[in-house]
Amino acid sequence: MMSKQWITTEGGIILPPPELGSGKISISTIVDGGRNTQGVFVGAVIGDDKLKIEMNMGDLSPEEFRNLLMIFDRKQGGKFVNTFRVYDPRINGFRNIDMYVGDRSGTPYLVGSNGLPLYIKDVQANLIEV
Numbered sequence: 589m590m591s592k593q594w595i596t597t598e599g600g601i602i603l604p605p606p607e608l609g610s611g612k613i614s615i616s617t618i619v620d621g622g623r624n625t626q627g628v629f630v631g632a633v634i635g636d637d638k639l640k641i642e643m644n645m646g647d648l649s650p651e652e653f654r655n656l657l658m659i660f661d662r663k664q665g666g667k668f669v670n671t672f673r674v675y676d677p678r679i680n681g682f683r684n685i686d687m688y689v690g691d692r693s694g695t696p697y698l699v700g701s702n703g704l705p706l707y708i709k710d711v712q713a714n715l716i717e718v
Contacts, residue, residue, distance in 0.1 A: 596672065619631050672715060
């Protein structure tokens, strides 16, 4: 079973754990390249490989969703780039990595008598190494 503290911020905020089968990890190598007039690849690796984590957190309460969004919302004291403690398969362990957030999404579900959703379904977020 996956730990409930799979991803945390440097300040100790625990992100909701990804659903089973979610939390896809990919490593990207950034290359400056193309093909020459003979069609042969010409290029070079730029910088270090970058880690990306794609998470589907399932259904969250509106409060849980708001708390997740606030981590990144600069108008509410959050930051676009944060330091996260994440699993890094390159070392088969956890380490702190500066990451920015990609798109965050969720679908409001079951509206209450106050007009606000009771749940946010299919919450997704991506973290990408800076």
